[in-house]
Amino acid sequence: MFSFHYIRNQIIHLLLVLIGVSIITFALSHVIPGDPARMMVGDKASAATLARARVELGLDRPLTEQYYKYVTGLMHGDMGISIRSQQPVSSELKKFFPATLELTLSAMILAVIFGIILGVVAAVHRNKWPDHLCRIVSLIGVSTPLFWSGVVALIIFYKWIPIFPASGRLDTFMTPPPQVTGMYILDGLFAGQMDVVLSAIHHLILPAVCLAYVQLAIIARQVRSSMIDVLEEDYIRTARSCGIPTRRILYHYALKNALLPTVTIAGLTLADLLSGAIITETIFAWPGMGKYVVEAITFLDFPAIMGFTMIVSCVYVFINFIVDMLYRFLDPQIREVDK
């Protein structure tokens, strides 16, 4: 299904994109106003102290040298020292990023699964009540800002009907599982600690659902419209004339065709989910990247900003790589092009 040719080209593309990203993040950190050395030593420091700080940060070196140092560091997992906390950026990212990733990926899975189901149901019962219901659900989804729906969800499911916790990733007295991925659900499963897994899921549901909702609505609309097109196709009539059961026609024959445009949308939603995650984290006191990044930005902590951008870009590039592979899985004609 995936030829050597294709895999090789993909890896070359991936590397090129990542080099591009590293250049952009590096350049960005140098064109933003403000002097990191000044931020480090404070307003009242003398010119000599400032100069020493500049040397310490390597800011006195030529840009090419700074970039070279940055990239070689990246390859060794070194993202520099945070100006603000004086801790290695990589260890801070390791602490905060998995929480954000867990939230984002869960939201994405929820959005994709339920978006597809909702879209198919709406398309099959076109212009009947399930379709209208889906339309209302979607409209509310795309027109409700996250900071509002998050707060409403908290009021309903924490204050009025207290079935979900309002903050954190685990119950108060629970120790996190040994870190493998940093995502508690997975790590809990690896360690066989089912109580941790359940607690992690319990804490995850409310923020993940809120975060997923908007994207779910977008995916549902997309699936609905492409399903409606596909159901009109001749090959669906053929399948019906062959007596294939309706459920199989819908979820096997039609959906695979309808998913192609949906996969594109789903890939793009990841960017929205990552930025949405930062808002969601604030509302649900989720100990993820959100707070860390906002503080890094206000403090002009450029190694931290660069590290964050780099990681997010890697995730994004990786998801796009998966999307690309999914195209090949779904559409044999795209596969043909690789040969």
Add this chain to the structure above:
Amino acid sequence: MTSTDSKTTGAAAAAPILQIKDLNVTLRKEQELIPILHHVNLTVHAGEIVGLVGESGSGKSMTASAVTQLLPGGSKSLQGSINFCGEELTTKSEKEMAHYRGKEIAMIFQEPMTCLNPVFTVGQQLEDVICTHQHLQGGEAHARAIAMLENVHIKEPEKMLKAYPYELSGGMRQRAMIAIALSCSPKLLIADEPTTALDVTIQAQILGLVKEAADKAGAGVIFISHDLGVIAQVCDSIAVMYSGEIVEAGTAVEVLTTPRHPYTKALLAAIPGFTPKGAERLELCAIPGMVPDPREHMDGCRFAPRCSVCGENCTAKHPPLHVAGDGRSVCCWKEAEAGDTAITAS
């Protein structure tokens, strides 16, 4: 109107596979009722190929869709009877119909380019139909699929099973489609313009396959086409449709050699003759006007506005149906006025 029994011996003498009696179909589209079939009668026997011929919009495909209950969306009402091997199909539920489709009644369609699912291999689609109806396991279904492809004269069936539709030519796709249709040995095969989109040379091969299905497997075939040339090659009997009605029916030889309805005559006259460039050209007869919109209500004969021999009666009152002793039927006032021997039915 009954299409006449072309074969007086053998299978035809037995009870028909399909008997459509006085079928009326009305579609409802956004509060509007559109009558699309009027008093259609059609009989198909085992091993018989019945041609349904007419212009686009004459209701040929709708008749076929009514048999399989795959009429296009919206609510619809069916009156009359569709009797398939003793079972009344008009009262069957969707679930019961799914049992007949593909297994007992199979269809092949006009557009081989779009009729196969582009993201599944021929093998996946063929084996799925086999598994659905015959409850075979993977290996057996695979063997059956190969046998079916060999039946439609495909030289490398293994390769074909692994191929996606886009990798195949139109003729090969149509063969694959026929293999799918015949995979469960249906009693009735509905071929809806199966050769229209194909080259003439491929056409002949596909027609051969349809004939084989009728002759060897003994399936009854409804062959839909607007091309009288093609119909003449394969059909035992012919029913000519116009604007949702069957206007003339009879054995292929009779209808083609001694057409009695003005529409059939006009259709035959409209077949372009083979005249080389430079030779004296025969005048090509086009039928003026178009098939009336099904929504249009007409008191008289629906063909009257385009008919060259249209009389007073024709626009005022719907012509009666004449069924001759041999089963030949014509629905025309001229027939009624001239025919002493004809028996007037309904």
